[in-house]
Every structure is written in C-alpha cells, then in structure tokens.
Amino acid sequence: MRVDPSYIANLAGSIDQSQATEQQLSSELSSGVGITSLGQNPVASGQNVLLLNQIQQDDSFTQSSNLVTGQLQVADSTLGSVVTQLTSALSLATSANNGTMNSSDVQSIGSQISGILDEVTSLANTAYQGQYIFAGGKTSTSPFTTTTSGSPSVTTYNGDEDVDYLETPNGQKIQLNVPGSRIFLGDGANSVFGALNSLVGDYSTGTVDTDKAVSDTEALNTALNYVSQQRVTIDNSMTQLTAASESVTDNQTQLTTAQTDLMQADIPSISTQLSLTETQQTALEDVIAQLDSTSNNLFSKLQ
C-alpha cells in the first residue's frame, strides 16, 4: 500500500503542537495560575467570578464592621456615663426627700441635679465623627434642647425615630442605633429628662413638696432602669457584630482556599505533563532526524 510520501511534514506539525503545549505549561508554571483563559475551563471561570464576589463582600463587611464598632462603643460608654449621672441624681434626690435638710441645702441639691441635667443633655447630644448618635436619622442636628422659660423646664427631642441597620453578607440585620427619644424620653412614663426637670423644679425654691418629690424620684428611678434596658440593645448589637465578623472571616478564609484551589496551577501535575511533552518532542526530533537523512532515499542507492 502506498503511504503519504510527505509524512515528515506531518511530524513537523506534531513538533509545533508539542511546542505550543510546552509553552502553555511553562506559562502556567511561572505564573502559578492554572486557568489563563475562559475557554480553558469555562465552568471554573464562571465559578471564580462568584467566589471572588463573595470574598470581596466578606472583605467589605469586615471593614464596615470595624467602622460601626467605634460608633457602638461610643454609644455604649455614653449610656454608661448617663447611668452613672442618673444614679448620683437619684441618691441626691433621696437625701433631699428625707426631710432633714434646710432650704439652702435643698436648693444646692436642686442646682446639683440641674448640673446633672446639663451633663445628661450633653451626653444625649454626643456626636461621633460629627454625627449625633442619638438623633435617629437626623444626625446633623443636635437632638435635645431644653426650654427654661416655663417651670419645670421642658427638654424636647429634635431627632426622629429612624433606626439604622448594617446588613451582613448573609442578610442578617444588626441594629446600629437607638433613637434618643426612646432612651431619654421613654414612652412618656419613663422620661429621663421629664423626671430630672421635675426634680430641678421641686428643689429650686428650697421648700420641698415631699409627696411630689418622692413620686418624681421614683419616676427617675424607673427612667434609669429604662435607659439600662435600651443600653442592652446596643450591647446586643456589639455582640452580634463580633459574632458576624468572626463568621464572615472564617467564611472568607474558606472561600479564599476554594478560589485558590480552583484557579491555582497544579504544580506536580503540570511538571509531569511538561516532562512528558519534552520526552515526546525529543522522540519526534529523533524520528525526523532518522527519516530525513538522505541515505534513506532509494535514488541514493542507484549507481
């Protein structure tokens, strides 16, 4: 049977092919990336987009959670100070109510409580990075102002009832703030400012209406408990945030491993392939060298 006389040309084609393979394999080896074009592994390429998306979402959440942690800590410590101030106001009021003090002492207690009122007002107007943290959504205006024209004075809330949340990559919502009205004005009965303003009014003249003062003191006590309850919300958020950050970081680590596995060059396997290809190429070259020698031509035998 007749064979293709130009089979050596086909062998040269095979050499080209094995050289192309060598080139691809060595570029994978040197870059460490196993998938350099979409066509090489379409499924992995698509998967890679999704994995990177999740990894970056996790990364971004970690950064956001660092940002809000500061704000939550400031809110927490501010409310801690409020509780301290209110506790001392309570003990001042209690001592004024026991009927043993003269009028100037009572007036002094009144002015001390008034000082506490100012302090609590300033705490309620705390700002973090220029934003009032107890103003609901109206973070650019100072949320609490006190009108002293009447007696007792009235503290009004200028913020709103807006509550912000931070969403974790898996959709969990973490509360970021408690509107000031909820903390300091309560639901009418638990108003910190109401109780403090009333007490200031009670002691301002030096004569104490004991029944009213005692009832106002109790109101302050209730308000204090209410503030502590609201503080728990902030504490819960901090706990949730820590837990979410940890889980996101774990998740990110796993995803990064998965993404690396997906895209990274498998060095042992590539090295093996490379070595096989090299052997094949050497063999091809030898074969061509053998076949191509002129002494293999019948014409060369004719004399």
Place this chain on the structure above:
Amino acid sequence: MGTISSAFSITAGALDADQEALNIVANNVANANTPGYTREVPNWQENPPVLINGIANGDGVAQTGPTSVRDRVLTERLDQQQQLASASGTRLTALNTLQALFTPDSGSSSSTAGDIGSDLTGFFNSFSSLEANPTDNALRQQVLSSASTLASDVSNAASSLNSQRTALDEEASGVTSQVNALTSAIAQVNRQITTISPNADAGTLEDERQQDLSRLSQLIGINQITTENNGLSIATTGGQLLVSGSSSFQMTSGPVDGITHFFVGTVDATSQLAAGGGQLGGYLTARDQDIPSVLSSLDQLAYNVSTSVNALNNAGTDLDGNTGTTADPLNIFNQPTTAAGSAANMSVAMTDPNRVAAAALGKGTGDNSNATAMADLANQGIVDGQTPTDFYSSLVSDLGSTVSEVETENTAQNASVTQLQTQNNALSEVSLDDEASSMTTFERSYQAASQVFTMLNTVIGSAINLGESTAVT
C-alpha cells in the same frame, strides 16, 4: 507468420514507449515539490494483434500518454472538510481575541483593574460600606469612584468589542476580491479543459483547477457539481452560482446598516455565507453572532444596573435632603434610554458625592436604609432575573464554553483534514522512492528492448549473408 522486420518494428515501438515512460518519471521527479501536482503514471497499451493466416501475431506496445492519479471524491471531501476547518479556525482566532477581554481574575480579595466581575462587587460593596456611616464623605466618594471604575471597564470592554467587530468586518470584505480572482481563474481553466480534454482527465489543467478549488475552499463554503465535457460548476453552500462552465459570477460586498454585506448577483447571501464555512464563514459568524451576543449581554448588564441604581437613588434622600425630580434627577449613572448601546455609553453622571441618596424618602440624612436597599441590589435578580454577579458569571462561562466548543470542533476538523490530506497524498503525491523504482524498471525494459534490437540485427545480418563467405556483421 511474423517477420523479422515486424519484430524490428515491435522493438522500436517498445523503445519509444520506454522513453516516454522515462519522460513521465522525469516529470514526476521534477514536480515532486510542486504544490498541487498530481503524480502521473505511464499508460501502457498493447497494440492490436495482426491476424495472418488465422494466427494472431502480437504487435508490441504503445504509450497512450500519462494519466494523473487522482480521486475526485477524495479531493472533494478534503475541500469540504477544509471549508469547515478554516471556518472554525478563523472563528477560534476571533474568539481568542474576544475572550482575552474577560481573562479570569486570579487575584484573591483585591479588586483587579479591568475585571468587570470585581467592579460590580466593588460598586455594590461601596453601598454596604456607606451603611456603616451614611454621612461620611469618603464613603460617598467611594461610591462614585467605584461606579466610575465599573462604568469605564464596561464601556472599554464594549468599545473593544466594537472595534474587534469592525476589524473582522474589514477582514471579511477583503475575502471578496480573492474569491472573485479564484472563480474567474476556475472558469478560464474550465473552458480550456472542455476544449482540450472533454472526455478524460485533463492532467495539469485539472491540477490547476483542483489547486484553485482548495484555495477557494479555505475562503468560503462551496458545492462542486461536475458537468458535461469535464466541466465544473461551483455554487456557494447557500446555492448561489459562482462558476458555471466557462463563466464566473462576481461576488460583491457593500455596507448595509453599518456592516459589510455580501452579494452574489443581487442576492444578499451574507447569512448563508456565515453558515457556509471557509474563512468568510468564520469571520461572519464571529462578527454577527459571537461578538453581538457578548455585547448584548454587556448592554443588558449595563442597562439594568444603571436603571435600577438610578431608580433607587432618585427615590431616596441625599445628604442635602433632596430627592430626585424629573427636572433634577439624582442619577448616579447616565440614564440609558434603550438596552442597545448601554454598555458602550455607560458613564457616571454624578459628580457631587452628597447627591448619593443613602437615606430613604422623608428620612433624616443620617438614615441608611436606601444605601442598604442599593447594596441589596447586588443580591436581587435585576438583570434578566439574575443577580448582576450571577449574570456576569454566566456571561463568562457561556463565552468560555463557546471558545472551548469551537476549539474542540476545530481540533477535530483539523485532524480530519490531516487524515484526508494523508489519504490524498498517499494516492496522488510524488514518492521519490516509487519514481526511483519505476525508473529502474523502465531503464531495464529499455535496455532489454535495445538488446533485442541488437539480436535482431545479428539475425538480419546472417540472413543477408546466406551463402556468402564475406560476412556482413
């Protein structure tokens, strides 16, 4: 009864025939490396016997000329396969350029420039970050800068796609003149063949025609129909006649709706040529199918992301307390009117970061619920029922699958071309070893005939000298 003189004539004929055979060998050897040359073999024919007294006496041998060794079915199959292989090869080259725009991002968490997938994530993440502090200027600025990264990468990708399309269009229209040159050459050869050799293989003319046919097969998809008197008609695979006997019909090209269309006569054969094969088929498939498909996906992505984000931003409250109105819309991206062209025109309209509406309608500027809503767009089916990232991921794997499919197809077709080429070479190519062996055979045969001639000469000499003492040698 045969005579010595008739033996002389037989031997002389044999010498002639052997010389002609040697001539054929020489021609084969001379053309061993000529592309398209088909090896020829001598055609030996026994001369009709002479009947004398009822006895048939052999009358020697004659050469009836060389015959080219070819298999038309095989060459036609080779041509057909060549059309498919060169179509998929051309398409693959175009697809490789195309997929380079969407090289997989191997980076881990950091965003890589030019990667639309990372840009999308980065853009929606900027709203997640804004949730943490909706009034922060740096975070607002981040929203606009990630929006502009996304927009410029998408529009760059789209404009690269458009310029690749233009380049393919130009290359495709360049094919026309080559096709026309080949078809008129074939028509001319057809005429010569029909005149010179209407009933048998036309040898070198046939080689020339075959050579043109295989060149034509690399360019476009064709059907060959053998006609009377050894003629050949050629039609595109869509059925438009290009060559009929000695006349050829020009293929023309011209712009229709901004792209080049191809006509045979007055018929617009563009879509049939795209499906037909050859380089032109590959160019047209990439130009009219592969690139538009990726481009329309990008358009869809750009359109839906732009309009969804704009709609939400207009419905919220910005840092100055404003809400978008028809007269003064709070558009982050330039609002696209139609999906087509959205990718190429994607750009950021907003310059003032205060105009990012992080707060919901009627809420204070410290509210973040609209920022949350915009960040949530990343996980909503806003693009053709898929999330933007899922949609982009599908785009990437669809394109990858197409590339890989065409690559596999091309490898198989090339293997098939090689196989057919090997078969055809085995049959038709000049083998120097074969020629060496034939030459030796014919040389020996020529020597034998000369020897016979010498012997006959001696015999004739003896006959002339019968009864004489002085011998004629």
